[in-house]
Amino acid sequence: MKNVSACLCMLTIGMAVSIAPAFAADGKTFFINKCGSCHKSGGEASVFAPTKYASTQWERFFQANKHSRIKDIGSLLAPDESTAVKDYLKTHAADSDQPEAIGLK
Amino acid sequence: MKHIHPRTSLAAIALAFFFFCAPVVPLPVAFGQEGQVTRSDLEKILQRLDDLAKKNAALEKKNEEVSKTNSELTNRIRALEQHANPVPAVAGAQAQAPASVKELSTRVQNLESQIQASGGKAGGSTDDVAQLKEDVKELSSIMQDVEKKSLTDKIKFGADLRTRFDWFNYSTNYNNLYGIKLGLGKNGEHPTDQHVQDIPTLRFRLNLTTDILNNLKLHARLTMYKIWNDQHTDAYPYDNMLNYSRTPRDNTLRVERAYADYYFKIWEKFPMALTFGRLPTTDSFPSDLRDDTPRKSTYPGLTFDAEADGVGLTTDLSQLTGLPDSAVRFVWSRLVPDNEQGYWKEQDHNTGSMDFYLLQFETGLPGRLRDTLLVFNTTYFPEVPTAELPGIPLVVPIKNPRDLGSLVKFTLFIESKKFLGSGFDWFAGYSFQRSDASGKATTYGIGPIPLLRAGLLNENGNSNRNAHALHMGVRYTIPWELLNEPKLGFEYNSGSKYWFGLNAGAEDPLHKLDTRGDAYDFYYLQPINSNFFFRVGDTILHRKYSGLWMWGQPPKVTERINNFYMLLDARF
Numbered sequence: 001m002k003n004v005s006a007c008l009c010m011l012t013i014g015m016a017v018s019i020a021p022a023f024a025a026d027g028k029t030f031f032i033n034k035c036g037s038c039h040k041s042g043g044e045a046s047v048f049a050p051t052k053y054a055s056t057q058w059e060r061f062f063q064a065n066k067h068s069r070i071k072d073i074g075s076l077l078a079p080d081e082s083t084a085v086k087d088y089l090k091t092h093a094a095d096s097d098q099p100e101a102i103g104l105k
Numbered sequence: 106m107k108h109i110h111p112r113t114s115l116a117a118i119a120l121a122f123f124f125f126c127a128p129v130v131p132l133p134v135a136f137g138q139e140g141q142v143t144r145s146d147l148e149k150i151l152q153r154l155d156d157l158a159k160k161n162a163a164l165e166k167k168n169e170e171v172s173k174t175n176s177e178l179t180n181r182i183r184a185l186e187q188h189a190n191p192v193p194a195v196a197g198a199q200a201q202a203p204a205s206v207k208e209l210s211t212r213v214q215n216l217e218s219q220i221q222a223s224g225g226k227a228g229g230s231t232d233d234v235a236q237l238k239e240d241v242k243e244l245s246s247i248m249q250d251v252e253k254k255s256l257t258d259k260i261k262f263g264a265d266l267r268t269r270f271d272w273f274n275y276s277t278n279y280n281n282l283y284g285i286k287l288g289l290g291k292n293g294e295h296p297t298d299q300h301v302q303d304i305p306t307l308r309f310r311l312n313l314t315t316d317i318l319n320n321l322k323l324h325a326r327l328t329m330y331k332i333w334n335d336q337h338t339d340a341y342p343y344d345n346m347l348n349y350s351r352t353p354r355d356n357t358l359r360v361e362r363a364y365a366d367y368y369f370k371i372w373e374k375f376p377m378a379l380t381f382g383r384l385p386t387t388d389s390f391p392s393d394l395r396d397d398t399p400r401k402s403t404y405p406g407l408t409f410d411a412e413a414d415g416v417g418l419t420t421d422l423s424q425l426t427g428l429p430d431s432a433v434r435f436v437w438s439r440l441v442p443d444n445e446q447g448y449w450k451e452q453d454h455n456t457g458s459m460d461f462y463l464l465q466f467e468t469g470l471p472g473r474l475r476d477t478l479l480v481f482n483t484t485y486f487p488e489v490p491t492a493e494l495p496g497i498p499l500v501v502p503i504k505n506p507r508d509l510g511s512l513v514k515f516t517l518f519i520e521s522k523k524f525l526g527s528g529f530d531w532f533a534g535y536s537f538q539r540s541d542a543s544g545k546a547t548t549y550g551i552g553p554i555p556l557l558r559a560g561l562l563n564e565n566g567n568s569n570r571n572a573h574a575l576h577m578g579v580r581y582t583i584p585w586e587l588l589n590e591p592k593l594g595f596e597y598n599s600g601s602k603y604w605f606g607l608n609a610g611a612e613d614p615l616h617k618l619d620t621r622g623d624a625y626d627f628y629y630l631q632p633i634n635s636n637f638f639f640r641v642g643d644t645i646l647h648r649k650y651s652g653l654w655m656w657g658q659p660p661k662v663t664e665r666i667n668n669f670y671m672l673l674d675a676r677f
Contacts, residue, residue, distance in 0.1 A: 103432070
């Protein structure tokens with residue numbers, strides 16, 4: 001029981017510490033909040049998932065700034081945010097490791 | 106072009122009439138005097154007016170045609186100029202106005218001389234266009250081949266390769282098996298220390314996925330897992346039940362998973378999926394943290410981590426609950442033991458089949474906790490049959506009651522990644538288990554000689570048992586970009602005396618979640634790149650009770666096992 005208590009304490013301390021140093025750039029958050037402001041059902045642009053392209057294609061998309069051909073989003077995404085979104089999209093791209101479970105689509 | 110307004114037209118006619126007719130038709134001085142306008146004079150005047158109106162209309166039409174022609178010519182000249190000189194000219198007000206025929210002729214002459222001077226190459230663009238046309242033609246041909254291949258390639262392949270080195274230190278005060286005391290001391294004490302150095306193993310997994318239709322997908326995983334340069338060794342013979350391809354054996358590829366998902370809707374708001382085959386039930390939560398992968402299993406490790414064939418039905422509840430990834434799953438599996446006499450009849454001493462049912466509700470959480478998954482699972486074994494005892498082949502069931510009782514397990518598990526936007530991932534799970542004995546126990550022996558009795562977590566066949574287990578841990582991603590953000594992890598789990606884990610297929614060779622005692626696990630994970638990582642770790646087990654699975658009374662032991670390991674893992 002002592003061990004359990006010690007572990008619980010360690011976990012609690014860890015959790016408390018973890019809340020303080022928040023990571024600066026969370027690609028998923030930017031993807032949902034910023035990209036999702038237009039790319040949504042009934043929105044200005046169509047909904048898309050990171051699996052729309054393979055990782056290399058996403059890299060090329062950002063490198064060539066292809067979004068600017070349709071709309072310039074420089075004012076919407078700061079450079080570090082854009083990098084975070086790119087990393088998120090690449091991590092979850094069509095050729096990335098996909099989650100697996102019974103009946104998971 | 107300027108169109109003449111009808112009113113302007115009539116005024117012009119009237120004016121023309123005035124000037125043309127004035128010398129012919131004397132102005133009336135006064136009615137009734139000499140020189141008065143007669144009826145015939147008026148008729149003549151009217152006739153003349155008609156003629157003039159017709160002439161005017163014809164002129165207007167001709168003027169329109171000339172203007173139109175002029176405008177067309179101007180446009181054609183501009184197009185020719187544009188073709189000859191691709192740099193757009195500054196469009197001035199005069200450039201837009203129709204040019205005169207003389208001006209147009211001059212411009213045509215200039216263009217002709219320009220084209221002649223360039224040898225027929227208008228700004229060099231003719232060759233460029235021809236080249237581009239050739240390129241497009243070639244690319245179209247290539248794209249057609251690629252598209253055809255892409256459409257006919259039904260199977261997507263992936264693979265992962267892992268080499269692992271293990272060191273084991275094992276010490277115990279007792280030496281017994283299934284309660285049979287093998288030690289030489291008064292109570293079977295037999296202090297032992299053993300060290301196993303540097304066992305290298307190799308695991309290769311081939312992952313296949315195919316989208317047969319939009320609503321039908323097939324998944325498979327073929328696994329080879331072996332000790333280096335050994336074709337025969339079963340490294341962990343005691344834990345092979347529901348664990349065949351995940352035990353180091355030989356270099357044969359075995360089917361670890363092969364299942365189909367069929368997605369359908371009976372009610373619009375509740376999308377469903379029927380899944381059947383060899384199910385994704387290994388690599389349970391939270392091994393996704395240790396292996397740095399997305400979710401790879403259906404259940405938490407406290408519930409189930411073993412190979413299983415079965416049928417499952419999933420209902421998506423996201424629209425009902427408004428929570429992400431909200432679903433309920435019901436899965437039925439059956440363990441059918443070996444049957445040496447044939448498919449339709451059993452040996453007398455053979456063990457019976459074991460059905461198990463799993464009902465699981467799971468959901469993601471909204472907002473800043475959206476990378477959190479909450480799972481509640483119920484696992485139910487309605488009839489636990491007698492088992493053959495692995496590891497002691499001569500000891501077989503003499504008296505075999507088949508049904509030893511039922512067992513139910515409730516598990517609550519939560520896993521949160523990037524907790525509140527931080528670099529911490531954590532998880533916690535608790536499982537409560539209850540067994541109800543049927544009043545029967547199996548007698549094992551060699552030939553007719555009975556050696557031991559084993560019921561469902563008892564030796565008399567009558568005792569009901571409660572048990573519980575706890576599993577928690579944390580992983581921290583160190584924000585060192587130079588080192589690709591390495592990860593530090595710690596896990597702890599404990600199981601009570603009668604705890605029945607189902608972790609035969611677990612990734613760790615000690616199957617620590619089966620421990621009746623305490624287990625500690627530390628690891629450091631160093632990503633080399635997105636497809637390759639290195640992990641080093643240490644797992645420490647303190648076993649207070651031994652025994653396997655759910656058969657028999659767990660014997661008291663004092664065991665300590667230390668497993669230090671290093672592994673290299675590459676995947677695509």
